[in-house]
Amino acid sequence: MLRKILKKVLLTVVVLIGVLVIAYVLFNNFYPSFGGDVTKERQQVYKQSEQFKEGIFINKKAVPKDLSFSESLNLAYKFFTIKVPNGRPKEDLKVIKLDSANVADYKSKTRMIWYGHSSFLLQMDGLNILLDPMFGMVPAPHPWLGDDRFNKEMPLEVEKLPRIDAVIFSHDHYDHLDYETILKLKDKTKHYFVPLGLGVHLEAWGIPADKITEMDWWEEKQLQNITLVCTPAQHFSGRKLDNSQSTLWSSWVVKSLDENIYFSGDSGYAPHFKEIGEKYGPFDLALMECGQYDEMWPDIHMMPEETAQAGLDVKAKKIMPIHWAGFKLALHDWKDPIKRVEAKALELNLKVIAPQIGQEIIVADSVSTYANWWKNL
Structure with missing residues (x-):
């Protein structure tokens, strides 16, 4: 009798494991938000980079470190069990709403609109450009797998945006490249500029290959009178367990005849900032990663003090901290990034701007100040 019960229990466990394995395989291979996979043929092309x-993209320095199974479990345990005081705002962040007609008809000085985290609308030389447009609610392949963004409202909904001349992506992580956002943008976007390999995701989501330009570090392209430069970063890539490092990550220089902007993407602090500053600086405005850091992953995200130093390295006239006030992806107080970077920048005599989500940023403006909108939240 006992043997029969044990057999039934064992059979149930085996069936359950089998169902879970099949569900994972189906989810991993067919769920659309994972994007595409780099083929062997494309890898042959990327060998020129x-x-x-050996089949993957790498940093100049040997990072990020490959974690052992026990280290990965320990990291996951800490992230999901540690309670972070003030880890996210107590209420949704209020945004400044934009008028769609004003955005569509804008022809004045180069300006930017922050959407929170690392997403921007850039209006330069009569063109509309999006940087890392992630307008979804959750930075994960499925809504159940992540927390909602801090601002549920957008300055201007994707559907109301005007024709987009170019979309620029820094890398393929979910808090930067979002499936649902691409579906909403693809019928109004003329062209996409991305690091090597990232085009496979866009193509998997229905973007024609001739509308995608993949670029390697230090490669330049012209967008009418605007120069786009794909520049280095120290980070990593991957949208599922079996395609880590299969696409490249980058920062970007966006330069018109009158203004020069640097967009750091995600990066640990490394010598590439000085090299970029020497080659393409000074910058009127540098959008510098500052958030989602931790001592457990110091090589792939900067501490706020490093963000300020990197701003000096790239020869920025002013910096704007980004990669904060959007999502909770680390274990720090949500206001910690802006407090620490401002303190270090003051010490270094570096100007910092921190506009509210949706607030107009005139790139060449060296006079305006911005209210500390986060202080009482």
């Missing part, structure tokens, strides 16, 4: 070695 100094950043591509």
